[in-house]
Amino acid sequence: MMNAGPPFHADPDRVVFDRTELSLILSVYGRFVAAGEWRDYAMSFLRDAAIFSVFRRATEHPLYRIEKRPRLRAAQGAYAVIGMDGRILKRGHDLRQVLRVLDKALIRPVD
Template identity: 60%
Template sequence: MSVVTPFPGAYPRKGVATFERLELQRIMDLYGRMVAAGHWRDYAMDFAPDLASFAAFRRAAERPEVRIEKRPSLRAKQGAWALISEHGQVLRRGHELPPVLAPLERRLIRLVED
C-alpha cells in the first residue's frame, strides 16, 4: 500500500482569532459611513492566533487613526473588544461590539435643521 503524505500548509491553521460575519458586517458598515463622511480612506485587517484587528486610516501612509481589536482570551475578564487610538491608548473596552464602537458612531451624528 502507498502512504499519502499531506501537503504542508494545505489545511487551515487552527486557533486563529477571526471576526464573525455579523461583527465584520457592523465594522464594515461603520467604515463605509466614515468614508462617506470623509474621515477615513483606507483600512487593513490582521489575524493572529490571539488577536483579530481592523485598522482604519485617514491616509494610507500614516498610522491607523483607530484600531478595533478582538482578543478572545480576554472574553471572560475585561471583554474581548477594544477600541485603540492612533497613539495606542485604549479608548473603550467591552464584552459587546456596539458599545465599543459608540465613540466612533457619535462622530457621525449631525444636527439637521428644518
C-alpha cells in the same frame, strides 16, 4: 471539470472576525468613508487577536484599531477600540456597544 480543492477552513491558530462582527465593523467604516474621514483599512489575523485598522491615508499610522481578543472575554471583554496614541477608548463584551465610541468622532459642530 477542474476540482477547486478542499473547502476553505479557518486556521484554528488565528483569531478572526465572524460574519456578524465584520458586518458591524464595515457598517461603521462605510459611514466614515461617506463622511470623508476614512479612506483605507487593513485587517490582521494573529494568534491572540483579530485587528481591523482604519486609516485616513494608506501611508499613515492607523487612526483607530478595532480589536478582538478572545482571551480577555471573561475579564474586560473581547472587543476594544484603540486610538492612534494607543489609548483604549472603549472595551467591552458587546461589539456594537464598543463601536459606539466612534460615533463621537462623526459629530461636528456646524458653523
